[in-house]
Amino acid sequence: NAGVTQTPKFRILKIGQSMTLQCAQDMNHNYMYWYRQDPGMGLKLIYYSVGAGITDKGEVPNGYNVSRSTTEDFPLRLELAAPSQTSVYFCASSHGTGASYEQYFGPGTRLTVT
Amino acid sequence: KNEVEQSPQNLTAQEGEFITINCSYSVGISALHWLQQHPGGGIVSLFMLSSGKKKHGRLIATINIQEKHSSLHITASHPRDSAVYICAVHSGSRLTFGEGTQLTVNP
Numbered sequence: 569n570a571g572v573t574q575t576p577k578f579r580i581l582k583i584g585q586s587m588t589l590q591c592a593q594d595m596n597h598n599y600m601y602w603y604r605q606d607p608g609m610g611l612k613l614i615y616y617s618v619g620a621g622i623t624d625k626g627e628v629p630n631g632y633n634v635s636r637s638t639t640e641d642f643p644l645r646l647e648l649a650a651p652s653q654t655s656v657y658f659c660a661s662s663h664g665t666g667a668s669y670e671q672y673f674g675p676g677t678r679l680t681v682t
Numbered sequence: 683k684n685e686v687e688q689s690p691q692n693l694t695a696q697e698g699e700f701i702t703i704n705c706s707y708s709v710g711i712s713a714l715h716w717l718q719q720h721p722g723g724g725i726v727s728l729f730m731l732s733s734g735k736k737k738h739g740r741l742i743a744t745i746n747i748q749e750k751h752s753s754l755h756i757t758a759s760h761p762r763d764s765a766v767y768i769c770a771v772h773s774g775s776r777l778t779f780g781e782g783t784q785l786t787v788n789p
Contacts, residue, residue, distance in 0.1 A: 610686065610768070610779035626776070658725065665775045668713065673725040 569594050572674035574659050580680045581649040589644040589677050591659030599662045600642040601671065602626075602634065604655040611658065617642055618665070649681045685709050688769050688780035695787050701756040703783045705769030708750065713772040716743050716754050719782065720765045728754075728767075759787045 575590045593600065598619045603611040613626030617636040631653055633645040642661075646653060659674040689704045705714070716728040729736050729743040731752075736743050740759075745752040756763055764787050769780040 608781060610684070610781050611770075611777075612779075613776060616776075656723065666712070666772075668730070670715075670727045670730055671777065672727075676723040676725075678723075 571595065572659055572661055572672050574657075574674035574677050576677060577675065578678045580682065581646075583649060583651065583681060585649050586645070586647050587649065587679075589646070589657055589659075589679075591642045591644065591674060592640050593642075593659075593661040593672070594640065595661060595663070595672065596639060597661035597663050597672075598639065599665050599669075600636065601660045601662075602632070602642070602644045603658045603660065604628065605658060605676075606655050614644065614657075646679075651681050653679065654681045655679060684780070685773075685778050686769055686771055686780040688767075688783050690783060691781065692784045693786070695759050695785070697760055697787055697789050699759050699787075701759050701763075701785065701787075703754045703767050703769075703785070705752045705754070705780055706750060707752075707769075707771045707778075709771065709773045709778070711747075711750075711771040711773050714745055714752050715770040715772065715777065716752075717768040717770060718765050719768060725768070756785075761787045761789050763787050 572593045601616045602614040612628045615634040617623045657677045660671040662669045662671045713732045719725045740757045742755040766782040768782045770777045
């Protein structure tokens with residue numbers, strides 16, 4: 569199993585550009601998550617999904633959009649990129665949402681907006 | 683004040699030393715996770731615990747629910763243990779993460 573995969577690994581965007589960060593998992597997990605990690609800060613939840621066709625906002629959703637058309641894929645869309653969105657983005661998935669379920673993380677996408 | 687606080691923020695040790703990283707939280711939780719993030723950026727789960735103590739190789743994690751405190755211990759530390767260690771608490775349906783502890787083990 570590849571686990572959780574993310575593309576691209578690195579990206580530089582100009583202010584105002586848009587892009588989609590891709591995330592896929594092959595573990596048949598219902599739950600998927602997008603986090604951002606800023607220097608010296610804990611990971612913050614952007615959006616999450618409990619299954620295909622169902623998404624919900626996390627702590628820091630502004631400036632982002634997501635979709636979940638299949639169980640496997642959970643892309644994160646940045647519209648009108650801003651310098652404040654410079655961060656490392658992690659996608660994760662889990663079989664369930666309870667305390668006994670481990671989250672599996674992708675390798676991350678390092679995004680710079682200039 | 684963050685809901686999850688880790689200490690220390692940075693820790694440098696010599697190979698072979700016993701290491702302790704602490705995590706305190708202020709919310710009710712159903713479980714606590716310890717994660718490891720290597721310099722390449724990947725995050726892996728080390729432990730998930732809701733009471734008592736767990737051991738895996740040279741790593742030991744403990745939790746005191748009454749005191750809202752957890753510790754991660756590394757015995758006989760090695761340079762390959764150098765990484766960021768992250769505490770995360772499971773409260774409701776979400777995880778809340780600490781800021782991480784940067785550990786450097788020198789040979």
